[in-house]
Amino acid sequence: MEPILEVRNLTTQIPTRRGLLTAVDDVSFTLHKGEIFGVVGESGSGKSMTCRSLLRLLPSSARTVQGSAVYRGSDLLRLPPKAFNQVRGREIAMIFQDAMAVLNPVHRIGDQLTEAMLAHRVVATPAEARARAVELLRKVGIPAPERRLQDYPHQFSGGMCQRLVIAIALSCQPQIILADEPTTALDVTIQDQILKLLIGLQHELGVSLVLVTHDMGVVAQSCQRVAVMYAGQIVEIADTVSLFTAPKHPYTRGLLACVPQLAADGEVLPLTPIPGSPPDLVHPPAGCRFHPRCPLASEECRHGTFPLQQVGQQHVSACIKHEELGLLS
Amino acid sequence: MNDLRAVPPILEVNRLSKRYVMNAGFWQQLTRRPPELLHAVDDVSLRIAPGEIFGLVGESGSGKSTLGRCLLRLVEPTAGQVLFKGVDILQLPRAQMQGMRRKLQIIFQDPYSSLNPRMTVRQMLGEVLSVHRLCPPHRVEARVRELLHLVGLPADAVDRFPRHFSGGQRQRIGIARALAMEPEFIVADEPVSAVDVSIQAQVLNLLIDLKAQLGLTMLFIAHDLSVVQHISTRVGVMYMGKLVEMAPRRLLFSQPRHPYTQGLLLAAPQPDPFHHSTRVALEGEPPSPLHPPAGCRFHTRCPLASDRCRQAPPPLQEIGEGHWVACHHHDLAVWPPPAVTPWAA
Amino acid sequence: MSEPSMGMAGRVNDWGLRWREARWLQQPALLVGGGLLLAMVLASLLAKQISPYDPIAQNLSNTLQPPSPVHWFGTDNFGRDIFTRVLHAVQLDLQIGVLSVLFPMVVGLFLGSLAGYLGGWVETVVMRVVDVFTAFPFLVMVIAIIAILGPGLTSMYVALTLAGWSAYARIARGEILVIKKAEYVQAARALGFSNLRIMFRHILPNIVTPAIIFAMSDIVLVILSTTSLSFLGLGVQPPTPEWGSMIAEGRPFIMTAWWLVTLPGMAIVLVGLGLSLLGDGLADVLRTEE
Numbered sequence: 001m002e003p004i005l006e007v008r009n010l011t012t013q014i015p016t017r018r019g020l021l022t023a024v025d026d027v028s029f030t031l032h033k034g035e036i037f038g039v040v041g042e043s044g045s046g047k048s049m050t051c052r053s054l055l056r057l058l059p060s061s062a063r064t065v066q067g068s069a070v071y072r073g074s075d076l077l078r079l080p081p082k083a084f085n086q087v088r089g090r091e092i093a094m095i096f097q098d099a100m101a102v103l104n105p106v107h108r109i110g111d112q113l114t115e116a117m118l119a120h121r122v123v124a125t126p127a128e129a130r131a132r133a134v135e136l137l138r139k140v141g142i143p144a145p146e147r148r149l150q151d152y153p154h155q156f157s158g159g160m161c162q163r164l165v166i167a168i169a170l171s172c173q174p175q176i177i178l179a180d181e182p183t184t185a186l187d188v189t190i191q192d193q194i195l196k197l198l199i200g201l202q203h204e205l206g207v208s209l210v211l212v213t214h215d216m217g218v219v220a221q222s223c224q225r226v227a228v229m230y231a232g233q234i235v236e237i238a239d240t241v242s243l244f245t246a247p248k249h250p251y252t253r254g255l256l257a258c259v260p261q262l263a264a265d266g267e268v269l270p271l272t273p274i275p276g277s278p279p280d281l282v283h284p285p286a287g288c289r290f291h292p293r294c295p296l297a298s299e300e301c302r303h304g305t306f307p308l309q310q311v312g313q314q315h316v317s318a319c320i321k322h323e324e325l326g327l328l329s
Numbered sequence: 330m331n332d333l334r335a336v337p338p339i340l341e342v343n344r345l346s347k348r349y350v351m352n353a354g355f356w357q358q359l360t361r362r363p364p365e366l367l368h369a370v371d372d373v374s375l376r377i378a379p380g381e382i383f384g385l386v387g388e389s390g391s392g393k394s395t396l397g398r399c400l401l402r403l404v405e406p407t408a409g410q411v412l413f414k415g416v417d418i419l420q421l422p423r424a425q426m427q428g429m430r431r432k433l434q435i436i437f438q439d440p441y442s443s444l445n446p447r448m449t450v451r452q453m454l455g456e457v458l459s460v461h462r463l464c465p466p467h468r469v470e471a472r473v474r475e476l477l478h479l480v481g482l483p484a485d486a487v488d489r490f491p492r493h494f495s496g497g498q499r500q501r502i503g504i505a506r507a508l509a510m511e512p513e514f515i516v517a518d519e520p521v522s523a524v525d526v527s528i529q530a531q532v533l534n535l536l537i538d539l540k541a542q543l544g545l546t547m548l549f550i551a552h553d554l555s556v557v558q559h560i561s562t563r564v565g566v567m568y569m570g571k572l573v574e575m576a577p578r579r580l581l582f583s584q585p586r587h588p589y590t591q592g593l594l595l596a597a598p599q600p601d602p603f604h605h606s607t608r609v610a611l612e613g614e615p616p617s618p619l620h621p622p623a624g625c626r627f628h629t630r631c632p633l634a635s636d637r638c639r640q641a642p643p644p645l646q647e648i649g650e651g652h653w654v655a656c657h658h659h660d661l662a663v664w665p666p667p668a669v670t671p672w673a674a
Numbered sequence: 675m676s677e678p679s680m681g682m683a684g685r686v687n688d689w690g691l692r693w694r695e696a697r698w699l700q701q702p703a704l705l706v707g708g709g710l711l712l713a714m715v716l717a718s719l720l721a722k723q724i725s726p727y728d729p730i731a732q733n734l735s736n737t738l739q740p741p742s743p744v745h746w747f748g749t750d751n752f753g754r755d756i757f758t759r760v761l762h763a764v765q766l767d768l769q770i771g772v773l774s775v776l777f778p779m780v781v782g783l784f785l786g787s788l789a790g791y792l793g794g795w796v797e798t799v800v801m802r803v804v805d806v807f808t809a810f811p812f813l814v815m816v817i818a819i820i821a822i823l824g825p826g827l828t829s830m831y832v833a834l835t836l837a838g839w840s841a842y843a844r845i846a847r848g849e850i851l852v853i854k855k856a857e858y859v860q861a862a863r864a865l866g867f868s869n870l871r872i873m874f875r876h877i878l879p880n881i882v883t884p885a886i887i888f889a890m891s892d893i894v895l896v897i898l899s900t901t902s903l904s905f906l907g908l909g910v911q912p913p914t915p916e917w918g919s920m921i922a923e924g925r926p927f928i929m930t931a932w933w934l935v936t937l938p939g940m941a942i943v944l945v946g947l948g949l950s951l952l953g954d955g956l957a958d959v960l961r962t963e964e
Contacts, residue, residue: 042525042526042527043525157614159614160614187388187389187552188388188552188553188554188593188596188597189388189592189593189596189610189611190388190614191596191598192595192596192597192598192609192610192611193609193611193612195598196607196608196609199607200607214525214526215526215598216526216600217597217598217599217600218598219600220598220599220600220601220602220605221598221599221602221605222598222605240602241602241603244600244601244602245602254527255526255527256600258526258527258529258530259526259530259555259600260530260533260553260555260556260558260559261555261599261600261601262554262555262558262582262594262597262599263558263582264582264583264665265579265582265583266558266578266579266580266581266582266583267579268558268559270534271530271533271534271559272530273527273528273530273531273534274527274530274531275531277495277497277498277528278495278525278527398860401864403860403863403864427866427868428866430864430865430866431866433864434864434865435860435861435864437857437860437861438857439857442856442857442858443856443857443858443860443861444858444861445858445862445876445880446858446880447879447880448875456867456875457865460865460866460867460871461865461866503861506861506865510865510866
């Protein structure tokens with residue numbers, strides 16, 4: 001597998017009233033060409049901030065203080081602004097959770113679709129851009145695309161808006177799409193449609209997709225590989241099947257045990273919650289950040305750092321006690 | 330489920346409807362255009378037996394939340410009856426309704442906006458206890474601590490404001506506030522949709538424990554089928570203001586008979602990498618609630634739709650022991666659908 | 675972003691919590707503004723100790739003296755020490771400022787909340803009356819009302835209340851419309867609380883913040899307009915020391931004795947500065963509390 005984006009030691013901090021909050025802490029991962037890579041975590045785990053750091057779309061106070069993100073030989077985090085704008089939107093596109101808020105309510109969607117194509121000179125003439133816009137709308141499953149180019153965003157439902165945003169993201173034929181909770185705001189049946197649309201498009205176009213989500217179900221249904229984030233750090237990366245069948249980090253295991261699952265016979269098993277709450281990122285616990293909630297925690301977990309280490313083929317975990325996981329009931 | 334019928338229901342909803350009048354502004358009145366009506370809840374009937382947790386699922390706009398609020402008269406229904414222990418609470422005058430509110434409580438979805446930001450936990454719970462004289466003044470303090478203990482919050486939480494708590498802890502405060510009234514019936518309106526997954530299980534388990542401990546009856550509203558499956562004894566599915574299917578938990582999840590229920594089940598992404606399909610579970614989107622389609626409201630998205638569905642709305646009928654379905658073609662709705670692997674057994 | 679965990683909050687002792695709560699101590703604008711005002715009030719309370727002169731007694735042999743070590747701000751056309759008069763006026767001017775904001779605030783909040791909470795015809799009536807009142811230019815209305823009631827402190831308060839309440843009513847109604855939908859208000863209804871209790875315990879405390887923030891900027895404007903009223907001879911009557919009337923009395927001498935007008939004017943500027951700093955700081959504190 002050919003790597004397309006290599007993120008190393010990414011660290012992003014936000015100054016707050018109470019002190020420095022490390023939202024993304026020494027995050028490293030590799031995105032392969034043509035894969036769907038899931039980043040899963042709870043709110044405040046730093047999954048969205050990781051995405052935003054890569055595209056330099058951070059809130060004004062936040063700073064990426066360390067790290068690199070190498071795409072085609074250049075470090076995205078160090079590219080001068082002008083060169084970076086050539087990459088952002090054109091080579092790397094982003095899809096957000098709230099599609100309604102992304103679309104500008106006062107512009108016709110035809111104009112919003114063609115804007116990026118013309119700005120990045122992907123197409124030569126407005127007529128060509130228009131033809132491509134129609135084709136894109138058809139591709140993302142919007143009926144009667146020629147007519148709808150004249151419409152405004154408020155005339156679309158939430159699901160249709162997300163389709164539009166996907167069309168805009170695809171308009172410049174990007175190599176990478178960062179999708180930040182693209183289906184969280186949608187109803188289940190619409191979420192299902194959008195996820196399958198994304199998977200289909202990814203297969204068809206061969207783009208690489210980073211899918212940020214809090215939903216283990218979404219990950220299982222769409223990703224090939226997954227990174228699990230907790231309190232700003234990646235604690236485990238594995239291919240989806242290994243992650244769900246043989247998790248090597250107690251947090252991942254805890255997450256899987258506390259998500260209710262549909263059972264075909266309607267019978268349910270009791271859920272095992274993870275005790276406690278996620279830590280305060282201004283004053284995170286020393287040692288492994290999960291230790292206050294971890295059933296395996298011992299003295300050695302309370303000090304030092306816990307880098308990701310190889311625990312299987314294509315499988316890394318930050319837990320030094322991952323071997324004991326199997327011993328838990 | 331014979332036993333369910335033998336016991337008189339604690340709550341009985343008969344043909345409840347809530348209509349909102351839209352665009353009834355000055356201009357509409359001037360032009361004498363008939364105002365548009367939005368049927369948020371349309372002719373819904375159900376009974377809930379004591380000790381049950383009745384799960385109500387549906388997507389946004391299905392009317393599940395409005396129904397829940399109608400039961401407490403937080404929203405005044407347009408038509409129908411809500412009988413609580415045989416008394417129609419919709420007919421109660423104001424003063425008597427205030428008393429009735431003790432018995433009927435609600436837990437809200439948003440743990441951030443459902444707590445007054447300027448009151449400490451002690452003030453919040455103490456207010457409930459003293460206004461309704463639920464315990465003598467010298468016992469208030471002890472009762473507050475008892476309630477906190479019941480929902481698993483530390484005793485030193487009493488003097489803190491909501492902003493000092495995490496989402497899950499706030500939800501516990503909301504639950505404690507509802508429990509302070511010693512209610513007999515609780516509407517839980519999406520109580521876990523706004524909290525994180527690792528916290529969601531804590532809150533669900535707490536509700537299950539409380540139900541067992543205090544013998545509560547609950548209407549549990551959610552959009553997440555797996556959550557509803559987990560907590561409910563019986564489940565109702567709503568689509569565009571209508572109840573389309575209702576059955577005991579096991580039956581509904583193992584033999585769903587309404588195409589919409591089936592679509593919902595197939596669409597829910599399951600945390601199981603071995604079972605997924607590339608086929609879309611349910612095409613299309615719900616039509617505008619201002620102009621609902623004639624006949625069965627689901628026919629625009631239904632794979633089984635026929636001419637009959639486009640004309641006559643299907644009644645909710647009992648097709649098996651306690652299994653109610655509103656579909657003309659419920660016998661054609663095969664489950665599990667061929668060529669699609671359902672989730673793991 | 676992240677929320678404090680139970681463990682964290684549990685470990686913070688009471689004093690730590692109080693210190694973090696005491697955010698107002700960490701607001702420089704609030705401290706500077708408050709300090710400035712406090713210093714002025716103290717100086718005015720100690721006016722008799724600070725300055726040996728009488729603020730009212732005339733000394734016609736010593737008129738229009740320029741600022742000097744003997745008379746720091748000079749003397750006016752009646753030979754009175756201007757510094758002494760400025761000091762003595764602090765209390766009166768601040769009192770006028772505070773009261774002329776407090777009265778309209780109370781009236782406006784009450785009527786606006788009523789309109790927002792009850793809705794229906796109450797809302798229609800109150801808000802249309804608000805429209806009528808906002809349609810008049812502020813100062814014109816104040817002057818008209820004082821003209822009817824006759825000049826003096828009481829009529830000034832009445833006039834400022836009548837002219838100023840509508841802004842507060844608008845704020846209150848807008849905030850209530852938002853808060854009415856908040857789930858904690860729904861929760862209070864579900865808990866069977868009476869309308870009065872919901873209004874006073876659950877809604878009003880949450881709308882007072884924006885009203886106070888507005889009042890802090892309003893108070894500066896009100897002091898300015900009361901001084902203009904005194905300047906027009908409609909407010910505080912001479913010989914009571916008051917900055918506006920001092921400026922008015924000094925006007926004929928502006929070309930020959932600049933200190934008569936300028937130095938009381940400086941006092942107004944200083945109070946205005948103090949109040950707006952205080953307001954800014956207070957706004958920050960109150961906002962972050964939410």
